[in-house]
Amino acid sequence: MSDGTEMLPRLEPTSSLTVETVLSVRHWNEHLFSFTCTRPPSFRFRSGEFVMLGLPGEKKPLLRAYSVASPSYAEELEFLSIKVQDGPLTSELQKIQPGDQMYLGRKPTGTLVADALIPGSRLFLLSTGTGLAPFLSIIRDPEIYDRFEQIVVVHSVRRVSDLAFHEELESKLAGDPLVEEEAKAQLHYLPTVTREPFHTSGRIDALIANGKLFEGVGGPHKFVPETDRIMMCGSMDMIRDLAALFEREGFTEGSNAQPGQYVIERAFVG
Structure with missing residues (x-):
């Protein structure tokens, strides 16, 4: 300015x-x-x-x-x-x-926090566009690596240049003073681009359907309510469609008052 x-x-x-x-x-x-x-x-x-x-x-x-x-x-x-x-x-x-x-x-708040999820072994962080932001915070928090065996960051954007923080995530937070070793062993990063050529293309729902989202991640190539926990942030269409999918699969939405198996940030959804 x-x-x-x-x-x-x-x-x-x-x-x-x-x-x-x-x-x-x-x-x-x-x-x-x-x-x-x-x-x-x-x-x-x-x-x-x-x-x-x-x-x-x-x-x-x-x-x-x-x-x-x-x-x-x-x-x-x-x-x-x-x-x-x-x-x-x-x-x-x-x-x-x-x-x-x-x-x-003066007062931060929100439901995209580990406390709103019941314990599990795999944590999937599903984002589009600037919805990546809260997950950048979460994956640099040492506590998350104690709570979950694997953390999977999925970032869907339209163009390659929209992949903010791509190098930091691609390196698995190399050089981070607190979580470098944990991220190297437990963090998975899947960027996907929908409107330009890229090694991974397609929206998140398509990557779930064809199994691409689970490649390189230990465990089954599908979401399992007993062990998997999910956070979503980004476009309202993505959140609406995937929340419906997870509900059909037996997942329950969590909150600060009542932890569950997946959470979204309702303040942004309206």
């Missing part, structure tokens, strides 16, 4: 919002970017939760929910966002630069 020639008005915190400083911005392509900001000392969250983020508006702050992409122990907060040219918030948010200020909600 700042271009070095004009001073932006300084933001003031409110009872529900803190004011944080942008630390870095990474533009993946013309439709996708990620950024980091400062983290208040009092800010606590569980890996997989979301929080309100925003910028000043004409009369009140422009806010929307963003999943935290950084792990719960990180010193700074990271987020992944699309760019919507006429979007009230993202049309401005995509212009942020290091040093700019932004609003951060």
